[in-house]
Amino acid sequence: MEMAVTREDVVKALKSVNLPDGGDLVSRDLVRALTVDSSGAVRFVLEAESPAAAKALEPASKAAEAVVAQLEGVTGVSVVLTAHSPAPGGASAGAPPDLKVGRHPTGQKAGPQSVPGIDRILLVGSGKGGVGKSTVSANLAVALARQGRKVGLLDADIYGPSQPRMMGTTKRPASPDGKTIEPLHAHGVTLMSIGSLLKEAEAVVWRGPMLMGALQQLLGEVAWGELDVLVIDLPPGTGDVQLTLGQKYNLTGAIVVSTPQDVALLDARRALDMFRKLKVPVLGLIENMSTYICPQCGHEAHLFGHGGVAAEAETIGVPFLGALPLELETRLSGDAGKPVATEEGSASQAYADIARRLIGDGFA
Numbered sequence: 173m174e175m176a177v178t179r180e181d182v183v184k185a186l187k188s189v190n191l192p193d194g195g196d197l198v199s200r201d202l203v204r205a206l207t208v209d210s211s212g213a214v215r216f217v218l219e220a221e222s223p224a225a226a227k228a229l230e231p232a233s234k235a236a237e238a239v240v241a242q243l244e245g246v247t248g249v250s251v252v253l254t255a256h257s258p259a260p261g262g263a264s265a266g267a268p269p270d271l272k273v274g275r276h277p278t279g280q281k282a283g284p285q286s287v288p289g290i291d292r293i294l295l296v297g298s299g300k301g302g303v304g305k306s307t308v309s310a311n312l313a314v315a316l317a318r319q320g321r322k323v324g325l326l327d328a329d330i331y332g333p334s335q336p337r338m339m340g341t342t343k344r345p346a347s348p349d350g351k352t353i354e355p356l357h358a359h360g361v362t363l364m365s366i367g368s369l370l371k372e373a374e375a376v377v378w379r380g381p382m383l384m385g386a387l388q389q390l391l392g393e394v395a396w397g398e399l400d401v402l403v404i405d406l407p408p409g410t411g412d413v414q415l416t417l418g419q420k421y422n423l424t425g426a427i428v429v430s431t432p433q434d435v436a437l438l439d440a441r442r443a444l445d446m447f448r449k450l451k452v453p454v455l456g457l458i459e460n461m462s463t464y465i466c467p468q469c470g471h472e473a474h475l476f477g478h479g480g481v482a483a484e485a486e487t488i489g490v491p492f493l494g495a496l497p498l499e500l501e502t503r504l505s506g507d508a509g510k511p512v513a514t515e516e517g518s519a520s521q522a523y524a525d526i527a528r529r530l531i532g533d534g535f536a
Contacts, residue, residue, distance in 0.1 A: 177245035179208050182216070185239045189232055197236060202229070212247035214240055219254050226255040284422045287391050290324065292401045292536060295417065295426040295452065299439025301332075301408040304460040305429045307506055308496070309405035310338045311513035312427075315520075315527035316401060316536050317360035318513070324355070324362040324402040326390060328413050333367030335405060340509020344368060353394045359514050364394045384416045391421065401536045409439075410446040418450030424535055425455035427493065430481050432459055437484055444488065455535050456491035457481050458526065461498040494526045 183206070187198045197203055197218065206216040218233055220226035233253045241249045287293070296312065298305040306329065313325040327335035336342065339358040345368055346354040355364040366386060396402065401424075407413050417423065426447045430440035440457070447454050459481035485492035496502075502519050505512040513523040530536035 177208055177212055177243050179206060181243055182206060182208060182214055182240055185243055186236055188239060189236045191232055197232060212245050214246055215250040217252045217254060223255045226253055229253060284420060286422045289396055290399045290402045292424040293404060293421065294401055294424055294536060295404050295406055296429060297406040297414065297426055297443050298408050298429045299443040303429050303431045305408065306334045306338060306405050307502060308429050308458060308460060309403055310335060311511045311523045312527060313361045313403045314359045314511045314513040315523035319527050319531060321400040321536060322398060324396050324399045326402055326404045327365030327367060328387060328404050329407040330366050330386060330413065331407060333365045335363060335365045336367045337509060338506045338511060339363055341368065355394050355396060359511060362396060364390055384412060387413055387416055410442055414446060418452050423452050425453040427455050427458060429458045429460050431461045432481055454490045456493035457485040458493050459495040462495035493529060494522055496522050
């Protein structure tokens with residue numbers, strides 16, 4: 173008759189797994205949540221002191237699984253290798269932060285809060301994707317910085333972060349103490365994006381609470397410094413990120429970007445209604461991809477219609493901040509990591525005009 177395996181049997185087996193730097197899994201107190209059920213299934217966690225130590229433990233984890241599996245009466249082994257957060261000062265300067273971005277949000281005071289050091293927060297949103305909201309966010313941030321403002325740019329489009337590419341930043345953020353993220357800098361703008369913490373093609377597969385936790389970290393655990401204005405590039409639509417920001421933070425206002433065609437305007441109206449319900453002031457509308465001028469013959473074409481956003485702004489009684497042209501240079505500049513607002517030309521001038529108006533109205 174097969175003997176039932178006991179917890180003591182498993183602990184004894186784990187004591188035989190020696191570590192390269194001395195001791196064994198049990199004497200080093202690395203074993204957590206050890207359970208042995210009546211069917212002979214064994215489960216336990218190996219918890220290292222840091223992510224680097226956890227990686228070094230991978231061979232020992234495999235050895236532990238093998239040695240426990242050989243015990244009489246064991247029908248299955250499940251080992252989880254994890255690491256708790258590093259102690260202050262435990263991360264080396266310049267190392268990527270290990271902040272478990274995407275955890276659930278922590279509690280904060282009731283009601284909207286200010287972010288220390290940040291004077292104004294501008295949201296840039298759209299009702300649908302593909303209208304150039306991220307391009308507008310990047311170029312508006314650069315245009316404001318060129319006019320002497322201290323500007324931050326937060327890429328809150330968690331599922332589709334594009335600002336690292338548009339702003340030409342390929343570095344990983346540093347975390348000198350393992351708790352605070354040092355943001356990146358490009359074209360006079362202080363920048364932070366979830367995309368800077370991930371591999372370029374890595375997907376974010378998170379539910380709402382993890383999105384909200386990540387947003388809380390990107391606002392509260394990034395060393396933004398003293399900023400006149402933080403521009404936040406929102407995801408398209410009316411989801412968790414918009415709701416979290418509207419309910420939990422003091423916001424100066426929102427700018428809605430749309431192309432002129434009817435279907436884009438329909439979605440833009442939903443975004444406007446969302447900001448109204450969240451009591452976030454709408455500072456104005458921007459019509460993107462408004463006019464295309466043929467570089468060969470100079471003919472002016474309105475590929476997506478023209479004037480629809482200005483008419484919508486007048487109808488609902490909010491400012492029309494400007495029309496931005498559809499031109500190849502804007503796309504090439506964004507792909508190259510040098511926003512068109514850093515250069516000279518019609519698009520750059522259009523962004524400069526919008527930035528000047530926002531500053532003049534006290535919004536930036």
